Amino acid sequence: MGNITDLGIAGLRDGFRAGDFTAREVAEAFSTAVAGAKALNAFIIETPDHALAAADAADKARAAGELKPLSGVPLGIKDLFCTAGYQTTAASGMLGGFTPTYESTVTTKLFAAGAGMLGKLNLDQFAMGSSNETSAYGNVISPWRRSDGGNAPLAPGGSSGGSSSAIAARIVPAATGTDTGGSIRQPAAFTGIAGIKPTYGRCSRFGIVAFASSLDQAGAMAQDVRDSAILLEAMSGFDPKDSTSLDVSVPQWEANLSGDLKGKKVGIPKEYRVDNMPAEIDALWKQGIEWLRDAGAEIIDVSLPHTRYALPTYYIIAPAEASSNLARYDGVRYGLRDLPEGANLQDMYAATRAAGFGPEVKRRILIGTYVLSAGFYDAYYTKAQKVRALIARDFEEAFKQVDVLLTPTAPSAAFALGEKSADPLEMYLNDVFTVPASLAGVPAMSVPAGLDGQGLPLGLQIIGRPLDEQGVLNAGLAIEQRALFNAKPQNWWVK
Amino acid sequence: LPPRRPDASRAAMSVDAATVRKIANLARIAVTDGDVEAMVPELNNILGWIEQLGEVNTDGVAPLAAVIPNHQRLREDVVTDGNIRDKVLANAPQAEHGFFAVPKVIE
16 A cells, blocks of 8 residues: 555545554544645644544544544645634635634534544635635645746645645645635646536535625535545535525435446537637647547537626626625624724724735725626626526526536646736636636536646536536546546655 | 727726725725725726626526525524524624624714
């Protein structure tokens, strides 16, 4: 057997059950790996005590013959999930020191399933960003480097960049993510891992720091498709504490995994063939089509005519919802308070929010406030909601003809830190392929499919019908079985 | 990719410094003159780009608020929580006598 830390969820779970190692050995190995990888800045806080306590409980459960689905498996938790007794910051100075007195539903489910927590993973501030450069706790660094020898620090993607970096570096076996416009899939693509955003409503939003509530959805990030299925199964399920939670049963996604796509139809949306797309990504997409054909699928060209309007629609709806959601940070009930000498209540609000929010968060709050303000509401917000309806209808029409869609996940491989941060719009455009599925609420995943000429990972995206995570996972598996992606970054970050 | 419109003057509703101050005030975010100066072109750039939605024909289209069909659930009208005052106040920047404390608002 190799290193314990090379194993993913299935390998740890099965090895633990078979008695190859104890849960404590697993938790110690990963905690040591986490502590030794500070150069990545993937964690805001490390919580080895939590992982070790869960491991000891798992070892006892094994002795008693009472194993749970994730017994023996430690996880990284994105610092957007409230964890009782453990600081939860959303990577914002606004929530520095905030220690929830309650647990998010997703982490409640994971811990009840036997998992432990290795730490709270860094992210873009309030999940707003595509490169992890907006965190108040510093940039996360991707473990990957270009093969040009330049060693430029690369973005791990965002907003779930701590999650993607930590999994790619094999310092956590898997992690939670959240996806509002691509925040699971784009970081997964940038770091050569798998990530799935389920149907909107599958995972409870209770206890997840809110960004844009009609779009926010938790999901799984892991080494491969099987691990993604296992983790998502443990995270999903109806929750009366979330008014948009779907009251439907959770399928056995892992048990029903199959890379055999005979009888399945895969749509190729022509609108995703955009100008200026690197030839390598176009070639990988064509390769992906051949892989799915080889798996037995029929390939059909489809059209999603409103695709090009998805990004501007998103950048009205998401900031509008954010400006409303983030109104709660008032310096009164929790988080930062900035009370200048002699200030009244209004001054306190304004000073607190000026001090606590980072520049990108302020930018989005201001855009959101503007598009919701008197006189502009219909021209911007209502208009965007109507275009969103057309985008959702595009998917509905496409899914009358096909079972899943195949596209690239992102229009580029990972870029260097600082490369796009000067121009907000340039950064927003990186989400061009992931935002449409978010607006439509449909499940979508990224699977690693190859490397570009600079040795950096590229991902392919599979988008499915509402509630058909199985179809998405199965097509992802078919790609995984043919791409045989096994590249790993050089571990330069180990102390 | 959607075409960019760096020429903000094409935007039908471009913002100026006074507008930025107004929305910053509505959003309760204190801004300096320097902040405003930087935000005017940034916001215009983004809003100018968003303007392209105007070319989409949305006649007769109902605005979409809930993306996956769902129904509003009702629950029994009973107390399901409570008696957790100390938990509620645990993260308050300033809590006094079991209440959130704020600067004086009534003279």
